[in-house]
Amino acid sequence: MEHSTAAVRNPKFWVPSLYLAQGLPFFAVMIVANQMLKSMGVPNDELNHWTGLIGFAWVFKPLWSPFLELASSKKLVVVSFQILGGLCLGGVALSLHTPFWFAAVLTMLGLVAISAATHDIACDGLYITSLDEKGQAQYAGWTGTFFNAGKFFTTGGLLLLAGHFEKSIGVVPAWTISYCILAAIMVTLGLYNSWALPLAKNATSDEHNAAAIARTLWQVIIEFFRKKGIWVSIIFIILFRAGEAQVQSIGPLFLREARHLGGLGLSTAEVGAVYGTVGTVAFVVGSIAGGYFTSWLSLKRAILWLILAVNLPNLAFYLLSVFQPSELSVIGVALSVEMFGYGFGFVGLILYMMQVVAPGKYQTAHYAFATGVMQLGFVLFKLFSGDIQLALGYRNFFVWVMICAVPVAVLSQLIPMAARPQEDEAEAEGQPAASSAG
Numbered sequence: 001m002e003h004s005t006a007a008v009r010n011p012k013f014w015v016p017s018l019y020l021a022q023g024l025p026f027f028a029v030m031i032v033a034n035q036m037l038k039s040m041g042v043p044n045d046e047l048n049h050w051t052g053l054i055g056f057a058w059v060f061k062p063l064w065s066p067f068l069e070l071a072s073s074k075k076l077v078v079v080s081f082q083i084l085g086g087l088c089l090g091g092v093a094l095s096l097h098t099p100f101w102f103a104a105v106l107t108m109l110g111l112v113a114i115s116a117a118t119h120d121i122a123c124d125g126l127y128i129t130s131l132d133e134k135g136q137a138q139y140a141g142w143t144g145t146f147f148n149a150g151k152f153f154t155t156g157g158l159l160l161l162a163g164h165f166e167k168s169i170g171v172v173p174a175w176t177i178s179y180c181i182l183a184a185i186m187v188t189l190g191l192y193n194s195w196a197l198p199l200a201k202n203a204t205s206d207e208h209n210a211a212a213i214a215r216t217l218w219q220v221i222i223e224f225f226r227k228k229g230i231w232v233s234i235i236f237i238i239l240f241r242a243g244e245a246q247v248q249s250i251g252p253l254f255l256r257e258a259r260h261l262g263g264l265g266l267s268t269a270e271v272g273a274v275y276g277t278v279g280t281v282a283f284v285v286g287s288i289a290g291g292y293f294t295s296w297l298s299l300k301r302a303i304l305w306l307i308l309a310v311n312l313p314n315l316a317f318y319l320l321s322v323f324q325p326s327e328l329s330v331i332g333v334a335l336s337v338e339m340f341g342y343g344f345g346f347v348g349l350i351l352y353m354m355q356v357v358a359p360g361k362y363q364t365a366h367y368a369f370a371t372g373v374m375q376l377g378f379v380l381f382k383l384f385s386g387d388i389q390l391a392l393g394y395r396n397f398f399v400w401v402m403i404c405a406v407p408v409a410v411l412s413q414l415i416p417m418a419a420r421p422q423e424d425e426a427e428a429e430g431q432p433a434a435s436s437a438g
Contacts, residue, residue, distance in 0.1 A: 082189055223366075244311070
């Protein structure tokens with residue numbers, strides 16, 4: 001059994017390194033790259049267009065996820081893509097020194113994203129396969145903690161380092177060093193995990209081939225879109241991210257923007273100090289609190305409060321844009337409030353996908369598709385966030401972001417917050433499905 005393989009080495013030796021390697025490239029592409037491009041003088045609209053398009057790798061990953069079962073083991077896939085991801089991060093650093101640096105950087109960031117998205121599939125599969133239910137529950141908190149440790153390191157420590165070197169040796173060398181460090185860490189994690197991870201062998205049979213997998217994937221897609229109310233659920237998931245995606249994209253750039261242009265004029269290092277450190281801690285605390293709150297109240301009764309928690313703290317950005325404080329402590333408190341609310345409320349979207357969208361015959365696969373829709377919501381609003389900000393200015397942009405919460409708040413009170421009855425084989429044959437509440 002696979003669990004006996006996991007028992008060879010205590011999960012404490014591999015769960016942290018596994019999920020740290022999941023978080024690092026994601027934040028390096030979706031958040032840190034924006035800061036690098038901002039330092040290189042790329043306008044807000046252009047950089048968000050490109051990093052948003054790159055984010056589609058995480059949207060479409062469910063489409064190739066079944067084919068990873070053709071590898072001999074999940075460990076092989078995980079280690080291979082950790083090392084490949086590290087090499088591509090190194091490619092980002094080298095690309096900064098080419099005459100066509102912008103196109104080269106975007107190409108390498110795209111390869112990092114594809115590699116990271118593929119790694120995510122095998123990473124979660126290895127975790128689920130290698131641990132029994134008790135072990136999965138025991139280490140569930142570790143997965144989120146070390147994934148967010150990747151955010152703490154990239155948006156905190158790495159930005160502090162890049163900011164220091166920007167002042168002393170210049171922008172290009174600073175970001176070359178930063179992405180080389182990321183590359184070295186990812187390759188090191190890959191080598192370490194080649195020793196630490198359980199094998200997590202994939203099943204082999206005559207039916208386990210690309211054609212059979214393609215047929216199953218097609219059936220999974222059909223069943224996903226046959227779910228009752230699925231299009232309403234898709235709209236809800238996308239709208240849930242409307243305000244949050246725009247703030248996560250523009251907020252850090254607003255902190256960097258010159259004060260005469262409506263920003264706060266912080267340095268790269270100062271953004272790292274307030275956004276990646278206290279902000280990340282506030283996010284983690286908020287996530288834990290949001291989980292307990294929803295467990296106590298139930299998703300149906302908690303969902304409106306969770307949506308408000310995600311969006312109301314964006315008022316902090318509006319106030320920052322109005323008063324433009326210079327004290328780093330004041331800015332840090334405001335961002336902590338925003339990040340706490342983001343973490344607290346985002347739990348609602350995760351539970352909605354787990355409890356309302358995913359249940360059914362292909363629960364795991366349909367949850368993966370729901371997370372793809374969730375990422376689609378982020379990417380769509382990220383794509384146009386720069387254009388909206390340039391059109392409205394920072395102050396009015398943050399008003400717009402709060403208005404974006406209204407549609408999803410209203411929709412949350414009109415749609416079911418429990419799994420709908422599923423059509424079974426009896427119904428497919430013409431017999432009515434049993435009715436149930438929900």
